[in-house]
Amino acid sequence: MVNTKQPARLVRHIGLGHGVALYVSAVLGAGVLVLPGQVASMAGPASLLSWVFACVMGVPLAWMFAALARRHPDAGGVATYVGRAFGPAVGGLTGWLYFAAGSVGQTVVPLTGGYYVADALGLGPGGAFAVAGAILAAAVAANLAGARVSSRAQVVLATGVATALVVAILAAAPRMSVDRLTPFAPHGFAAVGAGVIVLFFAFAGWEAVGHLAGEFRDPDRDLPRAVAATVAIVTVLHLGVAAAVVLTGTYGSERVDHVAIGLLLRGALGGAAAPVAAVVAVVISLGTTSAFIAGVSRLGLSLAEQGWLPRPVARIHRTGVPVGGIVAVGLVAAGGLALAAALGWGTETLVVTPSTLVVAVYLLAAAAGARLLRGAPRFCAVATIVLTALVVPTAAENVLIPVVVVVLAVACRWVVARAATDRV
Template sequence: MALYVGAVLGAGVLVLPGQAASLAGPASLLAWAFVGLLGLPLALTFAALATRFPDAGGIATYATRAFGGHLGGIAGWWYFVAVAIGHVIVPLTGGYYVAAALGADQRFGYAFAAVILLLALASNLAGLRLSGRAQLALASGVAVLLLVAAVAAVPHAAPADFTPFAPHGLTGIGGAAVVLFFAFAGWEAIAHLAGEFRDVTRDLRRATTITVAVVVTLYLGVAFAVVVTGSYGTPQLDRVAVGGVLGTGLGVSASTAAGALAVVISLGTTNAFLAAGSRLGYALARERWMPAAMARLSGRDVPAVSACTVAAIGGVGLLAAALGGWGTEDLVTVPSTLVLLTYLVGMAAGIRLLTGRTRIAAVVAFALTAAVAPFAASYLVVPVVIGAIALGYRRSARMRASNAAGHG
């Protein structure tokens, strides 16, 4: 449950409430409610798939079983790239808040982000059991701090805060919903850890139920607090929106309060997604969709090469963002679109593989996710390019294997 909460209730809560409010105004609450409630059928479907097929491949495994290896490999690449880019966005989010807490320029946020990424890598290389214990403390701290932020903002609510309610109309709400898929990406991440549950049938379902209730409540609470305190409107303000909420609601230094919150959340999210992403890379390498070295396990049964690969991609991404002056708002739409398509494939696999109530949940989740997809149309070139690269690598790997066999 701790890993699940940490994966879903992530660093997106630090920047996305402000970014979504800037896109849709107070009507961003509708986008939060829609994507949050969508989490229930999504989570139930992924839990059912993970229970039936407890494999580190997650979405790649389900798509392969339902539609064949090619779509499975492509879907795996989509999610792997989304996770890798997330290891730029999530640590950088924490870096922004730490820089603000120290009174430093936001450019120093990239260096703080690198430290967060390295700490998460060290935790994962030590083994999932240690990561799980750390995640329990991190997830508990996140939940308490966000609850305090939401409750503290209630006395500041007024009808004027919701006028105009939807300044950018349906387009703004839809655009916000696409962005928010990044905030809820963890519904699928837990599937890659299903094989490591002691009793997957019992524990995964219990973790899913509790996580959905906790995450939706806290996300909506924080989004409401950002709207009523007016902590949004510019990229600089959006990046530290929760800091504004804490400062307004508690009468304390926004930068100091939010800096502590950001470290807890960003480290917890990076930790959980590094665990999930490394196991996905391991599974893809095992099926020759990625380099064979990524399928190696350390003495602690950790896919160390895969974990280091994910972290290295995040590190290179941080360097590129620092040199290019890119902020989280410039990056988040790409992984959000990839997650959205991953969910469409996952729910289609659920419709094909599951029966009974869980199949109904998959149908509902597929329909609701498909309703958001048109708002991401301008970014669909990204998954097309990634899919082409994945197929190209797969073909190259097969040719190398064939040539090696021929020489043998």
Template sequence: MKQSVVRSIRLPQAIALYVAAVIGAGVLLLPGLAASMAGPASILSWIFDCLLGIPLALTFAALASRYPDAGGVATFTARAFGSTTGAVTGWFYFIASIVGQMIVPLTGAYYIADTLRLGRDATFLIAAFILIIAIIPNLYGLRVSGRLALLLSACVALMLLIATLISLPRMRAAHWTPFAPHGLPAIGQAGVLIFFAFFGWEAIAQLSAEFSDPERDVPRSTLWSVALVTILYLGVAIATIGTGTYGTLALDRVSVARLLSDALGLGAGTVAAVMALVISLGTVNAYVAASSRLGYALARDGALPIWLERLDRQEVPRRSLLAIGVVALLGLGATYLLDWSAGSLLSIPNSLGIATYVVGTAAGARLLAGLARWLAAASCLLCLAIFFFAGASIAIPLITAALALLYLRWCRRLPDHNAPDDVVES
């Protein structure tokens, strides 16, 4: 009998998983970095990227509710452009997710190790610990990991909201002048920098098959999440600028944590460490859940080794989950041995993530209809524009595509499906 995943995600868990996938450890860095780069005018960059995230989120929500499957974006692109394109896109996102599961816990570990004055060895051990802790609840299915996501997302939202509210009395109009000290180019550069804070809308597509009612709850959870993420991001950006909590590299790294620490009477490093731990755990928990489903679906469809297709008695893709965890842990070990940092790995998921967005939104422009089609087309053009800023890292998706095609040619397992003609009515 054909195995399939269990539908257990309800609306609160869906919103929590979305928020955890989108709000990563970058929220601790980006408000200060963007403000230092563009001055108070960086708020325009935040507003632009928040608006840009809306059509992206709605496009993936429309596709996920229409085609709920563990393959997520790989399934959409296979339906739009054929199974080979779907498999290559799946590889883009699968590799980006695994590398992301190295970067996120390592970023959180930096904050914790810095506060405790620990060395490099301890930093990588903490990163491995965060990754393992995020994997364990996923072994018991989304009913368990979804509850963890709900708890962690609530903590993250509460901390960011408190950081904004307690900063209101300390905001000064003088901190908003001069408004654009570095000119229009800096505003654009800040927009490119913080665009990566909006990755994550595509992650939940892999979990859509496990929504109790995907047709209803995917769009609803997307709208709630877009509103929540926008409020939290704009809130901390306004608070950072309005209080002048930026300007040096050391301060930029803990700007959001400083907003909390100044009111609570704690050290900024301590607050940053706690926030980093909660945020990184939540993000890794969401991405482990999503990427393990994608690995299962790619194996099912012939784009990865078939032994990853197996589900356990609880219908959890445990083999895929454990394989991803082992690869990510080995990747952390290699990063340690090669003396790399989280920043040195960032171009891999960034370039692959943008490539995934380009192909996924192009699939939306083909499969959807009415307003949804126009939103997908607009998102695709905007992602293409951003892709040109990728520089030399544009080679990463090209190399990944070549490896995927070589694997498919070697295995000859991928069925030759034609793109369907069905579209979604608006």
């Protein structure tokens, strides 16, 4: 008897508007809630140079990943690009680095929203983690519900993110003063480079949507347009929020850094600012978490199909939803939240892991782009290598993080292969 049942496949459902929404949600993520204050506390007013550098670097990154996604539309995303350039082993390890960064990052992202809600309701640290858990659960549920629900939600959330940040910038404008630019670099210019490393987390997102390139209805037409629109949007809003934080002096302690956007609004809206900021934070955190789960789950699917993750991670529901990957990302993120709550870690501690891993992934992806691409996209890849290399020395103290992930990847690969052999 012939089996006529067709295997479930990912559905081409992403148009231009949805693509811009996914990019904005992924790139203009929850990092904008806490990183302006955190980086300003690290580098003082000179942190604005960190933001400018990161925004400049985002341009070649965006075009490089768009070019790679158009030429190699695959759920494996960055792992596929590196694998085609340097072989499947290096590609698999790169996929693991990004899968770890994206999954652990979804511990950080919901917690940023948790801070704002806890501040508005007068809750303690436990309340922030409880809210973070709820945000993560909602994002996982939205992705499991399928493409149609997730698509509509992303458009609404991305619009809300951009609008809320514009309101925060405008609310802070009357209190901005250039006098706060002095002293400009109280912690030295080395702190500017350290700030750029932290900001890798804020700008991680271009590669995440690359995993969804195979689900664009017309990637040749819509991917470049989505990239161009998003570069303009995120550059203006990132620099605007960073300038507002520095020029109003809204930084200097963990408590202030955690709720900087809320404090910007509070100066203009008074007592209503805290609940408004909490809603904004939940919108941003939910949108970012949902977008990253969508992208990273597709990477998990690809890695599982290649034997780098357990086979159940590759499961696709008959509706086209990669349930195995979604559940895997959700479990890693939930485990990270539980560990952070038990150890009392905040986003300042947690963000180091995904930021460092993203640096490693960008270097590998850019090297692949320099080998696979031609013309302007290849120039963008080389520019990415040069710009990333300028700030890599400031991340040297965290070099063990990618090393540990590589060791875990090799161990998982061996266990999966051994299990497959035993079944035979």
